[in-house]
Amino acid sequence: MMLIVTHVFKPLNLGTLYNDKFHRYKLRLAAMKKANKLSDTDLCVMCGMCLPQCPTYQLYQTETESPRGRVALMQAINQQKININSKALLHIDHCLGCLNCETICPSRVPYGQLIDEFRNQYNQSVRKPWLTKLILKQAAKPDGLHALTSIINKPVLKQLIKLGSTFTDLPKNTLTVEPTHLKSFYAGTYNSQEECRGEVSLFTGCIGKSSDYRSIKDATFILNQLGFDVNIPEQQTCCGAMHQHNGQLETAKTLLNKNRAQLEQQKSSVILFFSPACGASLKQAENIAIKDARTFILEALRHQPLNFSTQKQPVALHESCSHRNMLRLKTLNTELLNCIPGIQIIESSDPSLCCGAGGLQSINYPQQAQALLQGKLKSFDLMQTNIFISDNIGCSLHIKTAITGYNPDIKVMHPISYLASQLISNEKK
Template identity: 25%
Template structure:
């Protein structure tokens, strides 16, 4: 759909303003969805020329899509944002070299190992560009683990449980590892496979690569198109019924690449088979952070809560909804670290008021960003993917 047509869908009612994190941060109309739509419309019609002042509010947008969820006119804000950024092209300050490392799992893994083995960040960190320093700060150290509370701690499993002979198989699920998640959420991906097999699904794996979300949301349309072609080829080879990812930040891009395929996070599939799963009690209080993409794109927060509430004695304290956003937003935390830190502080302030023993969050970018903020506050509060907790407490049948 042409950009001008997308912009014309907006009726300028302003209902998006109260849920916009950047409008709450700046109190500036240009930093609101309504303001950005007006800028996009003017650019599309040639009424203004692209310049740094005009593109700054567009670059600041987190793409959280809280505005799209509450819009009474059905404005396709994500499509509008992606089209406008594609028109402008990547921001001059975009850390392209760093993102090339981030998008390539093997290269990313070797870079992380080099940093850990040599301790290069200790003497080189202050000399690096800001985005590289932020990336080093996000690299997780030794994790603080959530305590097991049902007898002895479980030992790491060598793989998923064998397929159950009980009942009929309900379909084949292809698991998409992504790029960053394939490294930092490998445990959650193993947990997902374990739970899906226990629920009666067969599981296959796509190779680890970037889905194109980072490029698409940064205006690098040629690279995003190449990634989409990679997704389609990998899916064609998978011979599966559904595609899932443990990182909700990938969902929108995967759905765009595969419009005829059911692409989801695992919670809906597991919730549909919830009667096949049982869990050990977990008498603890945990904070639950629902990433913007899970609430507004996957819209699977109800399924997530249904599964977590299946764990006896677990008490969840959900963090507030929009306009609160942690500020991670793909590469936003690398390009605009000060703004990302300000947004994160609002979320951390809520966490500190809660009497909890851990923090759950489904999106790897959000979880690394929040963990780095907790570390800055000298907090040892552990963070975990909800699927890892579910697998930890799962009772094999």
């Protein structure tokens, strides 16, 4: 007896089958990408070339405070080989994001991206000081930090911050502000008295109005002297760098998009920025002609030289990690300062050493930041000069907290401000 089994097949729809498989493939791929955002840690071959370049490794002299050690910790946590604990997270969060390691890495490990992504994934597990949270919240608002500094200038809150710093070891003058003339000089268009060569816009960011006002004013003055009209757009927001490096990647992306939308509306041929940290962030935006203000001024001076007074006193030059390792404008500061006749530049004996500011790291880990700053300041001979040039606002604010201990008369200035101070002009301030 033969048993006959019959199968009834439905008509095969190849299009549906393909779409269904493709949909499942996309879901699996998306899941893999989400799970493997830290997969680039596998690029690290643990050679150890990064160790001598890392400021926190030099400070702590422990493997877990090095790029190689942090990569190993990120791998172990991501692969669930070790439990997430505050000590492991602290070692990773100590990173300043200076990216010295990336400049020496033979395997091209994207260390900065890995640190940012890890902080983003484990943001809720890392405790931040209340002041950091407040700054990040305010910086995300248009003109938010200026409003915050206006509040902080009130005597009652100053005393509370002073009291809080007693318990948290916050460096003094963490939020140094320069409120002078802010109402009379900020947003608007400043026309050149010379034959107009074009119009540029200035990106001042979230803190420029409050703490980098002098650089804005001096850049406008020099650009006007070179024949450029200067537009300073209203309602500028943070570039997003602080949020990106503090585990808030979505907020950073939102701020970048807001700035891009606003800057795209400008009629100017180019957008100029002051802070290398802001510039590195803004360069991620597409369809915007963005340029370092120092580069633009230097190129303009080569075509139309201005007269600068001869300088006999040397000046000390600090170059930020974002300038050296993100923008990689190796000789820009020295070339700009060399426009001044007779200039003598005092350089650091350890130029790659981070000053410890690290964006908000001077607030997150003030003892670490101050220890690194002391090492940085000691690398200069500051008895020869009363002028200290710093190209990044975050570094400048941090340096101001301790530099008078080496020379009580010293001034910290942006290179553009120092250039403006030496410019010979009938309209000079």
